[in-house]
Amino acid sequence: MQQKAIDRNNAVIAIKDLKKSFGDLHVLRGVDLEVYQGENLVVLGRSGTGKSVLIKIISGLLYPDSGEVNVLGREVETLNSRDLMELRLKVGFSFQNSALYDSMTVRKNLEFPLVRNSRNLRRKEINVQVERVLEAVGLSQTIEQMPSELSGGQRKRIGIARTLILRPEIMLYDEPTAGLDPITCIEINNLINEVQEKYNTTSIIITHDLTCAKQTGDRIAMLLDGQFAIQGTFDEVFASPDERVQSFYNYNFTK
Numbered sequence: 001m002q003q004k005a006i007d008r009n010n011a012v013i014a015i016k017d018l019k020k021s022f023g024d025l026h027v028l029r030g031v032d033l034e035v036y037q038g039e040n041l042v043v044l045g046r047s048g049t050g051k052s053v054l055i056k057i058i059s060g061l062l063y064p065d066s067g068e069v070n071v072l073g074r075e076v077e078t079l080n081s082r083d084l085m086e087l088r089l090k091v092g093f094s095f096q097n098s099a100l101y102d103s104m105t106v107r108k109n110l111e112f113p114l115v116r117n118s119r120n121l122r123r124k125e126i127n128v129q130v131e132r133v134l135e136a137v138g139l140s141q142t143i144e145q146m147p148s149e150l151s152g153g154q155r156k157r158i159g160i161a162r163t164l165i166l167r168p169e170i171m172l173y174d175e176p177t178a179g180l181d182p183i184t185c186i187e188i189n190n191l192i193n194e195v196q197e198k199y200n201t202t203s204i205i206i207t208h209d210l211t212c213a214k215q216t217g218d219r220i221a222m223l224l225d226g227q228f229a230i231q232g233t234f235d236e237v238f239a240s241p242d243e244r245v246q247s248f249y250n251y252n253f254t255k
């Protein structure tokens with residue numbers, strides 16, 4: 001991956017001692033994490049370790065039990081609903097299932113968040129923005145198609161475009177390559193890197209896919225027993241003798 005500008009003095013997400021339980025299930029047990037401007041941070045962890053809970057807390061969809069969650073300079077848990085809405089516009093959430101409306105064309109799917117969030121946009125401006133974001137994800141030709149006519153990889157791209165159209169400062173990707181064939185996975189990994197360069201976003205990428213982690217992650221953080229015990233580059237993380245890290249690696253590359 002080419003060198004890029006990551007501002008390590010500028011943490012756009014700063015989390016301290018974050019805890020979250022559901023009844024007796026202690027999911028996050030003191031998470032500390034900083035994500036810097038311009039960085040792609042990959043969060044790895046086994047199923048059910050709390051990766052989705054973490055990004056839902058970052059985007060204000062879930063409240064923490066305790067700890068500090070600072071996103072773009074705001075303490076998420078202290079925001080009123082209006083400020084939270086404002087923050088959410090700056091935090092794009094790319095869902096695992098792409099979350100497209102099946103009854104709408106690609107164009108209408110992309111217009112939807114724009115029209116909902118900036119009601120006074122003119123038709124011409126809406127068209128320009130839709131066309132621009134479609135071009136950015138390499139799918140201009142699909143503009144009048146229905147989601148059912150798209151491949152899994154194309155749906156993923158449109159889902160990412162629909163998040164990008166609001167020009168978020170942070171992108172949260174939940175399992176961006178899940179269910180895709182290996183070549184399409186690589187295309188999505190490339191797209192994640194292109195989005196970062198073109199839109200200068202900061203991203204958190206949740207994945208089980210080690211190829212995705214290696215190709216997109218400037219840094220990897222492994223969620224183990226409710227904490228980020230191990231963080232570093234891909235090679236640094238997997239050089240760890242920690243048995244939990246090694247079994248995660250071996251499982252991925254031997255299954």
Ligand SMILES: Nc1ncnc2c1ncn2[C@@H]1O[C@H](COP(=O)(O)OP(=O)(O)OP(=O)(O)O)[C@@H](O)[C@H]1O
Nearest residue numbers: 022025027045046047048049050051052053054208
């Ligand atoms: N709203 C909720 N109410 C109760 N339990 C929840 C809730 N959200 C998540 N959980 C539980 O918290 C744990 C962590 O869930 P989470 O979805 O974050 O896992 P994950 O690491 O993203 O897993 P996967 O890789 O399978 O998506 C799970 O046991 C889940 O059942």
